[in-house]
Amino acid sequence: MxxxxxxxxxxxxxxxxxxxxxxxxxxxxxxxxxxxxxxxxxxxxxxxIAPFCKHHGQCGGCQLQHWADEPYRAWKLAVVEEALKKEGLEHPALTFIDAHGSGRRRAVFHGRRKSGRVTAGFMKPRSHDVHDIDQCPALVPALAKAPEMSRAFAGVLGDCDVAVTAVNNGIDVAIKAAKVSARLQHLTAVAANHSILGLTLNGEVVLKEGQPVIDAAGAAIPIPPGGFLQATAAGEVALSEFVTSNIGKASHIADLFCGVGPFALRLAKQARVSAFDSDKLALGALAAAARNAQGLKPISVQNRNLFKEPLTAAELKSFDAVVFDPPRAGAEAQSRQLAKSHLKTVIAISCDPQTFARDARILVDGGFKLAKLTAIDQFKWTAHAEIAALFAR
Structure with missing residues (x-):
């Protein structure tokens, strides 16, 4: 495989x-x-085994529902191990956490309107053609009507991408459409029929019935339109527990590629946190959550492109520990600075085994030891693997 x-x-x-x-x-x-x-x-x-979804094999989504759980898990661990092996890295026992929970809380549906027919669904395997679906059992129950809702938006707008996110208090929708000729009241009518909390079209607010929020260990994070979240709530909790349980007794922590701050807010229960990201809206959400939360140590936020301007080894002297959670491309430049730093504790979160292994090689060559390693499966039945790792020296 x-x-x-x-x-x-x-x-x-x-x-x-x-x-x-x-x-x-x-x-x-x-x-x-x-x-x-x-x-x-x-x-x-x-x-x-028999896949549980009638669209399996057609929608291009969960490509491994036909595989029994035990060999599927073993293979997913082997993918991580093989990536590390290619970099010549030794590693501790690799553990596995099933973090599907109640399902994925976000998805992007592709709506299409052609010759009077409206469809909405996911791309067919290795194709840009959309497979029309009426249900997606991999999603949380709150998104059960997301295909129907996306189809309704496509009926109004024509071709569009509909990003749906289930938050604590409702559903947030962010639509991208190349051609916008529909009247806004037609969009708000669709939103009203589906109890949507917030709706944006190409980044512009169309409807805001309330502020979408998620909870991070007691802190309410106001999610910006189309804001990034971990795919499942269970995945966020599992990753956060790995981070907080392995950070040690650090008093000042850097949270790099922090997003809306699911790690920073939890870490601030025990230490001062400096959070860095290039997404200004995400940083604003984190700052607002920190202001309104009780019992947290100070959290500062800084807008910074860590790909172009990583924290230098000299700047890292201010911190006792670092957490970094980059996009799929990894954090090669930042890893090189971490390797040169004085730090003794670095926690890496990754959604790509190949770039994780590359960055891990840099850290190990800089004197770190890969001390703990966990695969967290929040994209169940797919080839995607999330990794949490502790590097220590």
Missing amino acids: GRRGEGIAESGGATVFVPYALPGETVEAEVTEGRAAIRGLLQPSPDR
């Missing part, structure tokens, strides 16, 4: 990737340029 969740086979001396095939299976497939489409199962794996 490849790291993208596709079966790997040999055909005519060449490697062929076979989506939806499992290790040990014999399949009949049509091969085109190194990729194959299954036409029949000749000898199914004993690990093959």
Whole structure:
């Protein structure tokens, strides 16, 4: 099984990737340029199970629902281990946490209107064509009507992308559309039918019935329109527990790529926190949450592009510990400064095993030891893996 969740086979001396095939299976497939489409199962794996979603295999989403839980988990751990092995890194025992919880709390539906037909759903596998769906059981119950709602918006706007987020007090919707000719009252009518808390169109506020918020250990974070959150609430809790339980007795902590501050707010219960991010709206949300929370130590926020301007080793002298949670590209430049610093405790959160392994190599070469490692599965049934790691020296 490849790291993208596709079966790997040999055909005519060449490697062929076979989506939806499992290790040990014999399949009949049509091969085109190194990729194959299954036409029949000749000898199914004993690990093959019935997917629970009727759209499995068509919408391009949960590509591994047909795999039993135990081998699926083992494979996901192996993907992380293989990335570390390629960098020549030794690592402690790798633990696994299922963080699906009640489901994913955010998704982007692609709405399309063509020849009088309106559809909304997810992209088909390796395609820009949309598979129309009426339900997505991977989402939290609060988003059960999100496909219907997205279809209604597409009926008004035409082609659009509808980002839906379930927050504590309702549903927040951020729409992107290339052509906007609809009257706003048509959009607000759709919103009213679906009890939407906030609605933006291309970044402009269309409707605000209240402030969308999520809770971070007692602090209410006002989420900006389309703001980034961890995919599941259970995933955020699992990552936060790893961070807070491994940060030690630090009195001043840097939270890099902090977003809206799910880690910073929890860490501020025990230490002063300086939070850095390039997203001004996210920093504003964190600052507001910190002002209104009780019993926290000071949190300062700073707008800074850490890809172009990482905190230098000299600047890092102000801190006892660092947490960093970069986007999929990782934090190569920042890792080089961390490796040069005096720090003894660094916690890394990553959503990409390959860039995590690259950054880990930099830290280890700088004298750190990879002391703890956990895979946190909040994108269940997919090839995506979230990693939490403690580096110490």
